[in-house]
Amino acid sequence: MDCKCSNFHEIIIFALMIIQKEIRLSHHSYGVHLITEEITRQLSRFPKDGILHLFIKHTSAGLTINENADPSVRHDFEQFFDYLVPEAWSGYTHTMEGSDDMPAHIKSSLFGSSVSVPITDGQLNLGTWQGIYLGEFRKRGSQRQVVATIYS
Amino acid sequence: MDCKCSNFHEIIIFALMIIQKEIRLSHHSYGVHLITEEITRQLSRFPKDGILHLFIKHTSAGLTINENADPSVRHDFEQFFDYLVPEAWSGYTHTMEGSDDMPAHIKSSLFGSSVSVPITDGQLNLGTWQGIYLGEFRKRGSQRQVVATIYS
Amino acid sequence: MDCKCSNFHEIIIFALMIIQKEIRLSHHSYGVHLITEEITRQLSRFPKDGILHLFIKHTSAGLTINENADPSVRHDFEQFFDYLVPEAWSGYTHTMEGSDDMPAHIKSSLFGSSVSVPITDGQLNLGTWQGIYLGEFRKRGSQRQVVATIYS
Numbered sequence: 204m205d206c207k208c209s210n211f212h213e214i215i216i217f218a219l220m221i222i223q224k225e226i227r228l229s230h231h232s233y234g235v236h237l238i239t240e241e242i243t244r245q246l247s248r249f250p251k252d253g254i255l256h257l258f259i260k261h262t263s264a265g266l267t268i269n270e271n272a273d274p275s276v277r278h279d280f281e282q283f284f285d286y287l288v289p290e291a292w293s294g295y296t297h298t299m300e301g302s303d304d305m306p307a308h309i310k311s312s313l314f315g316s317s318v319s320v321p322i323t324d325g326q327l328n329l330g331t332w333q334g335i336y337l338g339e340f341r342k343r344g345s346q347r348q349v350v351a352t353i354y355s
Numbered sequence: 356m357d358c359k360c361s362n363f364h365e366i367i368i369f370a371l372m373i374i375q376k377e378i379r380l381s382h383h384s385y386g387v388h389l390i391t392e393e394i395t396r397q398l399s400r401f402p403k404d405g406i407l408h409l410f411i412k413h414t415s416a417g418l419t420i421n422e423n424a425d426p427s428v429r430h431d432f433e434q435f436f437d438y439l440v441p442e443a444w445s446g447y448t449h450t451m452e453g454s455d456d457m458p459a460h461i462k463s464s465l466f467g468s469s470v471s472v473p474i475t476d477g478q479l480n481l482g483t484w485q486g487i488y489l490g491e492f493r494k495r496g497s498q499r500q501v502v503a504t505i506y507s
Numbered sequence: 508m509d510c511k512c513s514n515f516h517e518i519i520i521f522a523l524m525i526i527q528k529e530i531r532l533s534h535h536s537y538g539v540h541l542i543t544e545e546i547t548r549q550l551s552r553f554p555k556d557g558i559l560h561l562f563i564k565h566t567s568a569g570l571t572i573n574e575n576a577d578p579s580v581r582h583d584f585e586q587f588f589d590y591l592v593p594e595a596w597s598g599y600t601h602t603m604e605g606s607d608d609m610p611a612h613i614k615s616s617l618f619g620s621s622v623s624v625p626i627t628d629g630q631l632n633l634g635t636w637q638g639i640y641l642g643e644f645r646k647r648g649s650q651r652q653v654v655a656t657i658y659s
Binding site: 405406425427428431432434438466467472481482483484485 | 596
C-alpha cells in the first residue's frame with residue numbers, strides 16, 4: 204500500500220511544539236514590577252496560537268497579571284501586601300532568614316509561581332490593561348530566574 | 356528507502372491540537388458567580404484528553420475554582436473578600452477610578468487571571484463539588500472577555 | 508509525487524503527547540504538607556521537555572509551590588492562614604458543614620486548585636528551594652484526589 208502523503212500533511216499541520224527558555228530577570232527592588240517587555244524581548248517570536256507559561260523558580264517572589272498603565276497600582280499592591288501579610292505578625296517561627304522572609308513566602312503563594320497567557324495570531328492575547336507583574340518580596344532582591352514554556 | 360507509513364500512523368495518533376475561542380460572558384453583578392455552564396455551553400465539544408485553559412482579559416475580575424452547590428458559599432466569598440481587601444483601607448493612592456477599583460485589582464490577583472482544568476474522556480474532570488467561579492470585583496460590572504484554549 | 512519521508516521524520520519528533528493519571532494522595536492532617544515526592548513517585552518517568560499540570564479535585568484543599576527545606580515554613584503557613592481567614596469571623600452564613608468549612612473554601616482559592624511546573628531534561632525544573640505543597644484545610648482530612656497531566 205502506498206503512503207498517503209496528503210493525509211499526513213493534513214495531520215501534521217496540527218502537530219504541536221514546545222519551546223522552552225530560561226530567562227534571568229534584571230535586578231528588581233522590593234515591590235511589584237511590570238515585566239511584560241522584559242519577558243517578551245527575550246522570546247524572539249511567538250507561534251500563531253498557543254500558550255505562554257511562565258514559572259518563577261523562587262519561593263520569595265511571585266508572578267501575577269494586573270494593571271499595566273498606572274504605576275500607583277503597583278505602589279498600592281506593595282503597600283497593601285505589606286498590610287495584609289505584616290512583618291510584625293507575632294506568630295512567625297521561621298525568622299532566621301530575616302523578618303521579611305516568611306512574609307515573602309506567603310506573598311509568593313498569594314501571587315502564585317506561574318502565569319499562563321494565551322497566544323493568538325502570533326501575539327500575547329492580553330487585555331488592553333493587562334501586564335505581567337513580578338512580585339519581589341525580599342528587601343535585598345536578587346536576579347530572579349523564570350522558565351518560559353511556549354506551546355504552539 | 357521506503358516510507359514506513361504504519362510507523363507514521365502510530366506516531367500521528369499522539370499529535371496534539373490547540374483550539375482557541377474568545378468568549379464574551381453575560382453581564383454579572385458585583386460578587387462571585389458560577390459560570391461553568393456558561394463556559395461549557397460555548398465550547399461545542401471536548402477532546403478525549405487534554406486541558407481547558409481559561410484566561411480573563413481584565414484586571415478587576417478574576418477566575419477560580421470552588422464549591423458549585425450552595426449559593427451561600429459565593430455569598431460568603433463576596434463578603435469575606437470585602438473584609439479582606441477593604442475599600443476603606445487608608446493606604447490606597449490609586450483612587451481616581453472609584454473606591455472599588457484598587458480593591459478590585461488586588462482581589463483579581465488573589466483569585467488569579469486563569470484556571471486550567473483537566474479534560475478526561477471528553478469531559479471536564481472537575482471534582483463532584485467543583486465549579487468555575489467568576490469574581491466580578493467592580494460595582495458597575497461589564498461583560499467580561501475570556502479566552503478559552505483547549506489542548507488535546 | 509513521492510512521499511518525503513525525511514521531512515515527515517523531522518516534523519514528527521516535535522509531535523506532543525498528553526499523559527494523564529489520577530493520583531489518590533495519602534491521608535494528610537490539617538495544615539500544609541510537602542508532597543513533591545508523593546507526586547513524582549507515582550509518575551513513572553518524565554518526558555524530555557514539557558509541563559506537569561496538577562489539579563486537585565476538591566474545594567477545601569489547595570495546591571501551591573513553596574519552600575521545601577524548613578518545616579517551620581509549613582507550620583507558619585498554617586498558622587498565618589488561620590489568622591488571615593479566621594474561623595471566628597462573624598460574617599459567614601455557610602456554617603452547616605462546620606466552622607472550618609467556609610474558611611477552607613476561601614483558603615483553597617487563595618492557594619489555587621492547580622500548579623504547573625516545567626519539565627526540562629526529563630526532570631521537574633523546580634528551583635533549589637521549591638516543593639509542591641498540599642494545603643489540607645479541613646480538620647478531618649480525607650485522601651485527596653489529584654489529576655496529573657503531562658504535556659511533552
